[in-house]
Amino acid sequence: MDAQGHGTATVVGGGVGELVVMWGGFPLLGAGLGAALTAAAGWLADLPWVPFQGWFALLAGLPEAQAYAGGTGVPALAGLLVAYVGTRERLTVTVGRTGVRLHRDGHGHDVDRAGVSAVFLDGKALVLLDADGAELAREKSDLARDRLRAAFTGHGWPWVEQDPHRQAYRRWVAGLPGLPPGGDALLRARQRALDAGRGGEARELRAELARLGVVVRDEGRRQYWRPAEVPLHPEPDAGER
Incomplete structure (x- = not known):
């Protein structure tokens, strides 16, 4: 099933x-x-x-x-x-035509196919996005890209080879404007958690940032962020038409 x-x-x-x-x-x-x-x-x-x-x-x-x-x-x-x-x-990914279950450490996270607009690997993290660009799931694992791609494409999921919003990310620097209220404080706390190797706390703070409309990705211990709501296929600027 x-x-x-x-x-x-x-x-x-x-x-x-x-x-x-x-x-x-x-x-x-x-x-x-x-x-x-x-x-x-x-x-x-x-x-x-x-x-x-x-x-x-x-x-x-x-x-x-x-x-x-x-x-x-x-x-x-x-x-x-x-x-x-x-x-x-260990992460176990169970892919069907109508949904996917991401199972780890006795806990399962179900995501409906209807709400997903892109599936990809960001480094070692499996990421599912909704139509607005918000993350529905981000789970790290050592699962092979080819096996994941075959599983998702075999059931009709929209697999892409890279993050379609990669260019929207900005390097987080404490105090720079642009974040919603409370976002900078959460990223400061998350940076301290990353520096101390407290992965569980960093995941919790990622969820808190998502509630504020902020998506975070890491490169080593460096944090990059973007607004959660980014159209998957944005209209070109006037100068590009």
């Missing part, structure tokens, strides 16, 4: 192979790295510039069997934690 419960859908996700890599590869990588560091623990504990010197000193003072159990077990557990977080953060 598709995202709205009608017909056959196309599901685009990471697949079983990605799960095997995360749940098998990350713990093994952690254990291997831990074993190498354990073998060098005595030497590392004597280097003043090496972090976690207390941990290496502890390993160096333990019997070999206990040292390797702790030295490999802790990094392996860290690898499992990374796999758990990565699994929860």
Whole structure:
């Protein structure tokens, strides 16, 4: 069934192979790295510039069997934690003719086909726009462009190769005019969140900006913005006719 419960859908996700890599590869990588560091623990504990010197000193003072159990077990557990977080953060896109479901971390976001005028990838972010240019969804993922394009075009969605409003974005600089009331303060707060690596807070502030009619895109830690309501096919200026 598709995202709205009608017909056959196309599901685009990471697949079983990605799960095997995360749940098998990350713990093994952690254990291997831990074993190498354990073998060098005595030497590392004597280097003043090496972090976690207390941990290496502890390993160096333990019997070999206990040292390797702790030295490999802790990094392996860290690898499992990374796999758990990565699994929860995976995006699954279910495309049907009447709607799409974007599912991540136990939460689904449904978007009706009738309200969508453009679908594209902005870097690694899947973006859906309405007819006025406002964002209906923006979800980051590592899903392949070709698979997403095939899924959406196969069900008749308006896939485009790049953001049709890319030229409308302006680099945000604190204090410059043009933003609606409250927009500059939200972008200042969002910049602090980006600089501190607080991705959840940055997403929440993006939603707050959308309520003000501001669309935001990031390039690294730089923010660019445009008004939400931009016609998809604007009329040319008088001088261009």
